[in-house]
Amino acid sequence: MSEDYRSMWTDLGLDLVAHDALLSVLGQGYQDIYLSQKNRPEGMAYFDFVMSEVHGLRIKELLDEKAAGRKIVGSFCVFVPEELVLAANATLVGLCSGADFATEDVERLLPRNTCALIKSSFGFKLGKVCPYLESADMIVGENTCDGKKKAYESLGGLVNNLYVMDLPQVKSANGKALLKAEYQRFKAALEDLTGVAITKESLKDAIHTVNAKRAAIHRLSALRKADPAPISGLDALLANQVFFYDNPARFTESVNKICDELEKRIAAKQGVFPAKTPRILVSGCPQAVPNWKLPMIVEAAGAVIVGEESCVGERGTRHLTDASGETVEQMLDAIVDRHFQVDCAIFTPNPDRLEHIQQMVADYHADGVIHYGLQFCQPYLMESMPVEKALEDRQIPCLRIETDYSMEDVGQLKTRIEAFVEQLK
Ligand code: BJ8
Numbered sequence: 179m180s181e182d183y184r185s186m187w188t189d190l191g192l193d194l195v196a197h198d199a200l201l202s203v204l205g206q207g208y209q210d211i212y213l214s215q216k217n218r219p220e221g222m223a224y225f226d227f228v229m230s231e232v233h234g235l236r237i238k239e240l241l242d243e244k245a246a247g248r249k250i251v252g253s254f255c256v257f258v259p260e261e262l263v264l265a266a267n268a269t270l271v272g273l274c275s276g277a278d279f280a281t282e283d284v285e286r287l288l289p290r291n292t293c294a295l296i297k298s299s300f301g302f303k304l305g306k307v308c309p310y311l312e313s314a315d316m317i318v319g320e321n322t323c324d325g326k327k328k329a330y331e332s333l334g335g336l337v338n339n340l341y342v343m344d345l346p347q348v349k350s351a352n353g354k355a356l357l358k359a360e361y362q363r364f365k366a367a368l369e370d371l372t373g374v375a376i377t378k379e380s381l382k383d384a385i386h387t388v389n390a391k392r393a394a395i396h397r398l399s400a401l402r403k404a405d406p407a408p409i410s411g412l413d414a415l416l417a418n419q420v421f422f423y424d425n426p427a428r429f430t431e432s433v434n435k436i437c438d439e440l441e442k443r444i445a446a447k448q449g450v451f452p453a454k455t456p457r458i459l460v461s462g463c464p465q466a467v468p469n470w471k472l473p474m475i476v477e478a479a480g481a482v483i484v485g486e487e488s489c490v491g492e493r494g495t496r497h498l499t500d501a502s503g504e505t506v507e508q509m510l511d512a513i514v515d516r517h518f519q520v521d522c523a524i525f526t527p528n529p530d531r532l533e534h535i536q537q538m539v540a541d542y543h544a545d546g547v548i549h550y551g552l553q554f555c556q557p558y559l560m561e562s563m564p565v566e567k568a569l570e571d572r573q574i575p576c577l578r579i580e581t582d583y584s585m586e587d588v589g590q591l592k593t594r595i596e597a598f599v600e601q602l603k
Pocket of ligand 1: 464524555558
């Protein structure tokens, strides 16, 4: 970190000892996993910098925004529309966490058999180590899976600014009407928080800003179709992770710069791995920073990850919002239309996800799929079985793994993934 941010962290109420421990694990993990990669695009230096300043400069920027009167909104789900947040003159940051912390304290509030993503978010709060959580003026929870919706009842007692959004579970007309009603309620809550009324001009601008971010990721994804792959799955995942908390315009510019570089690499047939390296699509639960366990194992086993069917990946970013509306109401409808296409496993039935996985296999020329399920995540573990069957019916190899954030199963995962990669060769 380029500056001493300790007084900033103290003011935010962080536990400096615990926070130092977290930063040192994060820094070491990043060093071992990311900085040891070979042949990375030069543009990844930006993301290395972002990661080195993830609790430093970015937090200072957010606090400067707050000092200038802007509000910070934290969220745990891609159903929280960034367009509305930006249009209300606030900044959205993702709060999902990818590391275990304060586990004993967490298990006094949540059952042991709760997924690692939920436990980790609680651990970051109870351990007082997350400056994003502590900077947020509003924290948005959502009624998606049972684990999240019940956990927010407890989280409400730990933070004083929790807003819970109700979400549909069925892709019906009623489901869509509920989403619209909830986005209208959220819009009113944001306007109340910021004191800024959302106008057609501010909403149109916000739609363009978020679409530009998504379009940059679409461009990056399209370049991953090339063989040899011009960027590792690890690096592409990092860009998808940083999507959730970087300044939007700067993020868009940085991803586009990497894409310019990747286009040249592709023209020169230059890859991070040799041509014909086995290509894998990862499908399933979101992988939040610093959860890099799976791509680290896959790419060390001699395969390359070419796409993520995940909310930290294509499920989260794949559709743009139609910006052609001329009224706030029309643009709100467009935001509903865009988000209602997200095929999270909380929906029942959820055939769109199955189709999307197969489409991604074809588009990214994947040789096989690894279905990534977090332990105790009923929606994705339940869907992993029909996903495996549908893929195998089409002779697409599929490996279902169920894991958590600990490193205890690395040896076992390595063995299974190496055997899977051998099968693809
Ligand atoms: S739209 S995937 S971001 S809910 S891993 S907490 S599902 S038990 S994260 Fe998600 Fe929104 Fe859906 Fe996407 Fe529950 Fe499963 Fe845990 Fe999960």
